[in-house]
Amino acid sequence: MNQYQQIGFIGLGVMGGPMCTNLVRKSALPVHVFDTSAEALQRLTQAGAIAQDSIAEVARNVDVVFLSLPSIDQVETVCAQLRGAGDRLRVIVDMSTSDVARTRALAESLAQDGIAYVDAPVARTAEAAVKGTLLIAVGGSEALFESIRPLLACMGSDILHCGDVGAGQMVKILNNMMVFMTVNALSEIITIGRRAGLKGDVLFDMLSKGSADSFVLRNHGMKSMALDTFPEKVFPLVYAIKDAGLALTLAKQGDFSPRIAQYTYDVMCKARDAGFGQNYHPAIVQIVDGRAGANAQSAA
Known part of the structure; x- marks a missing residue:
């Protein structure tokens, strides 16, 4: 040094x-x-x-x-x-x-x-x-x-x-976009499970034992989404939207129109507009499952 x-x-x-x-x-x-x-x-x-x-x-x-x-x-x-x-x-x-x-x-x-x-x-x-x-x-x-x-x-x-220069940013941006898309997918899975009668924490714990396991499942899913806990000052949604926008810009520069990434970005923007902009970004589950604006602590 x-x-x-x-x-x-x-x-x-x-x-x-x-x-x-x-x-x-x-x-x-x-x-x-x-x-x-x-x-x-x-x-x-x-x-x-x-x-x-x-x-x-x-x-x-x-x-x-x-x-x-x-x-x-x-x-x-x-x-x-x-x-x-x-x-x-x-x-x-x-x-x-x-x-x-x-x-x-x-x-x-x-x-x-x-x-x-x-x-x-x-x-x-x-x-x-x-x-x-x-x-x-x-x-x-x-x-x-x-x-x-x-x-x-x-x-x-x-x-x-x-x-x-710039290559580090590309890797980070794509890493984050993958996280956001996975959170979006987990939001749909936990919604299907809850409406079928499964508790979110039980479902994610079971999924973590099989081929659906991932860091995002164990961290964002089990620690936040399954518990309906989305605190402020923990990578808020507005930061996630910024990073997702960078990923979409990168895609556009490569003449590619991603469907899943774009849909995830749109969902995050809806969550921001519903008042969750400063909450931890997995709060998008409340848009996916239709609870936006309701008490987010009621469905764990």
Whole structure:
């Protein structure tokens, strides 16, 4: 890790906060942090990070900075402030889920200022972020990948080099779209089962013992859908819609019109419009089974 002496991290939310905490604890390097939330900053300083007053101040103190932000809109805004803060910063690593074309355009633009850009979006749950067992899909040159790999290993257990800039985003976007489509399929299965007289938790437990088993069944299905528990601040539906939209854009660019992905996206939009936008995204089951707007705790 000697190639980088000072690390930055911007975006300390549900995923970014625990990711940065692991970076602080495992890297043995100073980690300079910024977030618009004073509470988030306080949590990280208590973990050993160095709080900075602005994005520019982070850039002036670090060799490499990691971003964990809601979308490419925020990434572009933050990068504009980073690039104008001096000449120390050499590498930006975007761990958000972002649009592929805009990611590549941003990388080309930053290269003109001598700043290398790597996309490294993360997959798996908030629990995995806490445990440091995330899947991290990386897009960038082989040399850059190898240089940041030890730092990424502080946050994830599976670090994949997917190809050039943008390839990491493609893998992450398609991973998430597969999750959303599976949640949609599970929504139909649990609805059929419940209407036939099966309890949702019993049904999913039985399915997990056979060939229908999957991570999504055991995590999203058994822990959320079967219990009708869809809390806020756990990958909300609006974030899922954003990622699904990126997948559909990718499909359009490849001259392909997916049916299942499009239908799933439409269902998620209906759930958002029904008031579940900030709830954990498996809340779409309430649209699929017709309970939208009813007490979601009544059918477990």
